[in-house]
Amino acid sequence: MAQPKNPEKHCTYIPPESEKKSSKPMYDTPMLDQLVDGPWPSFVSGLKRLAMNNNMMVDLMGQLEHSYNTRLGYWKGGTVSIFGYGGGIIPRFTELMGDDGEPMFPEAREFHTVRVMPPAGMHYSTDLIRKFSSTWQKYGSGMIAFHGQSGDIMFIGTDTDNIQGFFDEVNEYGFDLGGAGPAVRTSMSCVGAARCEHSCTNEQKVQRLLVNNFLDDMHRPALPYKFKFKVSGCSNDCVNSIQRADMAIIGTWRDDMKVDQGEVKAFIKSKSRKYVIDNIISRCPTNALSLNDDDTLSVDNRNCVRCMHCINVMTKALSPGDDRGVTVLMGGKRTLKIGDTMGTVIVPFMKLESDEDYDALKEIAENTIDFWAENALEHERCGEMIDRIGLVNFLEGIEIDVDPNMINHPRISSYVRMDTWDEEVDKWNQRKAAV
Amino acid sequence: MTEKAKPRTPIESGVPDGMQYMHPVYLKNFGNWKYHDRPRPGVLHHVAKSGDEVWTVRVGTHRQLGPYEIDLLCDIVDKYADGFVRFTIRSNMEVSVTDESKVAPLIQAFNDAGYPVGGTGNSITMISHTQGWLHCDIPATDAAGVVKSLMDELHDEFISEQMPNRVHITTSCCQINCGGQGDIAINIQHTKPPKINHDLVANACERPSVVARCPVAAIRPAIVNGKPSLEIDEKKCICCGACFPPCPPMQINDPEHSKLAVWVGGKNSNARSKPMFHKLVAAGIPNNPPRWIEAKDVVMQILHAYKKDARDWERMGDWVERIGWPRFFELTELPFTKFHVDTWRGARHTLNASTHIRF
Numbered sequence: 029m030a031q032p033k034n035p036e037k038h039c040t041y042i043p044p045e046s047e048k049k050s051s052k053p054m055y056d057t058p059m060l061d062q063l064v065d066g067p068w069p070s071f072v073s074g075l076k077r078l079a080m081n082n083n084m085m086v087d088l089m090g091q092l093e094h095s096y097n098t099r100l101g102y103w104k105g106g107t108v109s110i111f112g113y114g115g116g117i118i119p120r121f122t123e124l125m126g127d128d129g130e131p132m133f134p135e136a137r138e139f140h141t142v143r144v145m146p147p148a149g150m151h152y153s154t155d156l157i158r159k160f161s162s163t164w165q166k167y168g169s170g171m172i173a174f175h176g177q178s179g180d181i182m183f184i185g186t187d188t189d190n191i192q193g194f195f196d197e198v199n200e201y202g203f204d205l206g207g208a209g210p211a212v213r214t215s216m217s218c219v220g221a222a223r224c225e226h227s228c229t230n231e232q233k234v235q236r237l238l239v240n241n242f243l244d245d246m247h248r249p250a251l252p253y254k255f256k257f258k259v260s261g262c263s264n265d266c267v268n269s270i271q272r273a274d275m276a277i278i279g280t281w282r283d284d285m286k287v288d289q290g291e292v293k294a295f296i297k298s299k300s301r302k303y304v305i306d307n308i309i310s311r312c313p314t315n316a317l318s319l320n321d322d323d324t325l326s327v328d329n330r331n332c333v334r335c336m337h338c339i340n341v342m343t344k345a346l347s348p349g350d351d352r353g354v355t356v357l358m359g360g361k362r363t364l365k366i367g368d369t370m371g372t373v374i375v376p377f378m379k380l381e382s383d384e385d386y387d388a389l390k391e392i393a394e395n396t397i398d399f400w401a402e403n404a405l406e407h408e409r410c411g412e413m414i415d416r417i418g419l420v421n422f423l424e425g426i427e428i429d430v431d432p433n434m435i436n437h438p439r440i441s442s443y444v445r446m447d448t449w450d451e452e453v454d455k456w457n458q459r460k461a462a463v
Numbered sequence: 464m465t466e467k468a469k470p471r472t473p474i475e476s477g478v479p480d481g482m483q484y485m486h487p488v489y490l491k492n493f494g495n496w497k498y499h500d501r502p503r504p505g506v507l508h509h510v511a512k513s514g515d516e517v518w519t520v521r522v523g524t525h526r527q528l529g530p531y532e533i534d535l536l537c538d539i540v541d542k543y544a545d546g547f548v549r550f551t552i553r554s555n556m557e558v559s560v561t562d563e564s565k566v567a568p569l570i571q572a573f574n575d576a577g578y579p580v581g582g583t584g585n586s587i588t589m590i591s592h593t594q595g596w597l598h599c600d601i602p603a604t605d606a607a608g609v610v611k612s613l614m615d616e617l618h619d620e621f622i623s624e625q626m627p628n629r630v631h632i633t634t635s636c637c638q639i640n641c642g643g644q645g646d647i648a649i650n651i652q653h654t655k656p657p658k659i660n661h662d663l664v665a666n667a668c669e670r671p672s673v674v675a676r677c678p679v680a681a682i683r684p685a686i687v688n689g690k691p692s693l694e695i696d697e698k699k700c701i702c703c704g705a706c707f708p709p710c711p712p713m714q715i716n717d718p719e720h721s722k723l724a725v726w727v728g729g730k731n732s733n734a735r736s737k738p739m740f741h742k743l744v745a746a747g748i749p750n751n752p753p754r755w756i757e758a759k760d761v762v763m764q765i766l767h768a769y770k771k772d773a774r775d776w777e778r779m780g781d782w783v784e785r786i787g788w789p790r791f792f793e794l795t796e797l798p799f800t801k802f803h804v805d806t807w808r809g810a811r812h813t814l815n816a817s818t819h820i821r822f
Contacts, residue, residue, distance in 0.1 A: 032575065068615045069578055103598065112470070141598060150550040155546070172528055174524070175552070175554065203476070223509055224499075230494065246477075307774075307775050347498070
């Protein structure tokens with residue numbers, strides 16, 4: 029790698045020994061040192077700079093190097109909280125003891141993380157980031173992760189005595205703890221309306237509406253297991269909500285997508301007709317696109333599934349329609365315990381414009397969490413419960429009617445008792461008549 | 464010590480409003496953007512209906528930032544941009560400017576400080592990052608080290624846009640898979656049942672919850688050496704490690720037998736195809752710090768085949784759907800074994816019940 033122009037203002041910079049503020053000598057870390065070089069900024073250089081500042085990070089590096097040698101982790105959980113809350117802190121105590129039964133790296137014997145919810149959309153001013161940094165240097169190791177996989181700012185590395193002081197300070201300037209344990213968890217929304225033309229809803233508003241309605245369930249963990257909301261402005265789903273959220277809210281539209289035929293022609297001119305046929309027309313999952321002889325585009329909007337592909341490719345020519353709203357899916361999660369589940373469509377479309385619309389969304393979330401809290405087994409995610417009891421029982425529990433948009437195809441198995449068929453047909457007819 | 468003051472009651476303020484920390488041009492044009500393009504790798508250019516334009520520079524970071532990096536990066540943002548930052552879910556920083564002439568000096572400043580600009584469009588963006596040995600209580604491997612090693616290797620693919628479509632790589636230090644679905648996922652796969660410290664189980668574990676946690680009902684209560692403990696039917700055990708978090712005396716992590724596995728074709732977006740789960744392609748890879756070279760080699764093999772064979776806009780999973788799994792194993796030269804055939808619930812739906820076979 030080329031020598032930096034200004035080595036003191038570079039991610040590889042390690043201050044000279046004369047500037048060392050920590051009183052403990054550094055450990056030899058030959059394993060970690062092999063991660064210093066290379067073109068990607070090194071977290072090890074970061075750890076070394078922190079270890080120049082405080083003894084906790086000197087010992088943290090000692091323990092981490094030990095893990096690299098033994099290929100084992102050495103943290104155990106525990107119970108640490110701030111006054112008034114039951115969650116939001118991830119306590120860590122070292123299990124790495126010397127022959128005398130004392131911690132081998134005593135300054136890092138406690139190394140807790142504080143989860144703090146970032147501003148919706150993860151927008152920051154540099155002033156705010158510097159403020160976090162200065163508060164965390166006062167109460168902790170100085171190391172901050174932007175962000176954890178659930179979307180928390182993770183203030184990593186402090187002891188039990190400093191947790192309350194840190195929280196009080198950030199809480200005074202407008203920040204609150206995130207979720208941990210069997211609780212409503214920290215949420216994420218995509219950049220959305222702030223800087224994306226694909227956005228079909230006010231992602232930040234939805235995120236804040238839902239999470240801030242369940243703060244009691246976030247701060248005092250008493251649910252069967254975790255519950256996550258995620259909000260994406262379109263089906264590109266940049267916050268991975270279908271696979272990672274118990275309740276995914278995704279922006280969509282139901283009128284025709286907008287086509288600027290002049291821009292279509294300009295795109296074809298710049299890229300070639302073959303490019304457009306190979307990369308747009310033939311990639312439409314429902315064959316809803318057709319290129320006309322005059323290089324204009326026909327769209328079969330009734331069959332468009334709002335997948336976003338053609339809009340992603342021709343960003344100037346194509347855009348979502350005006351009659352916008354959201355699709356709600358529920359039950360996404362990763363492996364444990366029954367295997368991966370994706371979210372299932374629960375609400376194919378709902379408007380989110382008036383206060384009543386937002387209240388309706390809030391009510392769906394409330395009904396879902398109430399029903400799940402009442403009916404789930406311990407440590408059972410919402411999607412696992414749906415799998416166990418069946419989608420129909422879940423829908424009845426949250427008072428939502430069945431809809432063919434919820435399935436890939438109707439049942440294959442004839443092993444079902446259907447003696448109330450006529451009543452169900454009546455319900456369908458009544459719903460149709462009501463629309 | 465002085466007497467403790469009355470504890471302060473928290474202000475349950477919840478998620479803060481993002482608007483107060485947002486770039487003014489985002490705020491002004493909120494919900495009114497018209498289109499975007501990418502003038503060069505690492506830069507997004509958005510145009511609002513009002514005619515306002517904004518250029519956003521995306522910067523790779525090592526996620527865990529200390530005061531030095533925070534000052535270094537914030538100084539650049541204050542001096543060369545407008546003082547606002549947004550983070551993507553993959554720990555990239557996005558820094559916006561409303562004056563096109565500021566883009567090049569901003570990029571130069573980040574590069575001069577050693578930070579790569581890229582991760583946009585059809586590049587390989589930052590690997591989704593978990594905690595690993597640094598902070599997790601159940602990790603079989605590290606996160607930051609694996610990410611650093613791979614990103615060193617993928618640096619050129621981060622700063623350019625040469626892949627068929629975007630590539631999202633994830634890593635996870637246990638089978639819970641906090642890294643999530645990815646075009647390529649590098650996850651721990653344990654290969655031996657947990658080793659139980661029977662002296663500790665009774666005091667450390669709520670035994671019925673541990674029994675309930677097992678996906679294959681392989682754990683049952685037992686009295687061992689006169690103490691209440693748990694035992695495992697090792698023939699049934701799938702070595703998933705689900706019992707370890709609620710019962711740390713059931714140690715699943717093993718320096719030798721906790722291996723890495725590579726999974727391919729996960730996709731969160733709905734573009735073209737519906738979202739997809741990643742599928743197992745390679746396992747038995749040693750968990751080998753500090754640089755995990757064997758895992759890196761498998762990843763590079765897969766990326767090489769994808770880059771060469773996939774069509775524009777095909778995500779890894781789209782590509783494999785088109786060419787078929789036999790061709791995937793042929794092109795990547797990865798061995799196909801009996802372990803690739805699923806045995807979990809719904810496995811039948813993963814079998815080829817047709818004569819659709821490519822020759």
